[in-house]
Amino acid sequence: MTVVRSIVLFVIAALAEIGGAWLVWQGWREDRGLLWIAAGVLALGAYGFVATYQPDPHFGRILAAYGGVFVAGSLAWGVVVDKFQPGKWDYIGAGICLLGVAVIMYAPR
Template identity: 45%
Template sequence: MALLKSLSVFILAGLCEIGGGYLVWQWLKADKPLWYGIIGGIILALYGVVATWQIADFGRVYAAYGGIFIIMALVWAWKVDGFHPDKWDIIGALVAIIGACIIIYMPRK
């Protein structure tokens, strides 16, 4: 159950960070209205709160989140922006997620 909760929190945090960052990006780079940036900033702040719901300590959570973020960012870009990951994107993401899982989920004393 702890693994499921942890993965759920990683996904929710990732959606907050990528979604908030995307809205700020759209405001500054794609000439969207100011409210995109404001909402994006609020969602990014929410990410900071959601990440605290994780089961491990700060250092491990943020280190592992990097690997999960890579996969989520590629999926976001693919589904939202029409970016098509190539085999090297996929291989790199798999290496990162394996490393992230080792960091966060391996048993410790």
């Protein structure tokens, strides 16, 4: 159950961080305005709190593992939201990153 909880928290964190960055991007680069930017800043702040709920007590381990989730999540966001088409190497790279997440977070200690 702890692994499932951790994975769910990683997904929520990814949605908050990637979504927050996307909102800032839309507000600034696409001229959608300050409300988009403010919403992005709030979402990015929420990401910081979500990470604190991970069951592992080590900040560095969680942030390192989250890096892999961020890579894969960013590509997925691009596919769903921006209609980006990743190539074979994008998928392979994301898979390697997720394998790294599994080793860092869930390997026996």
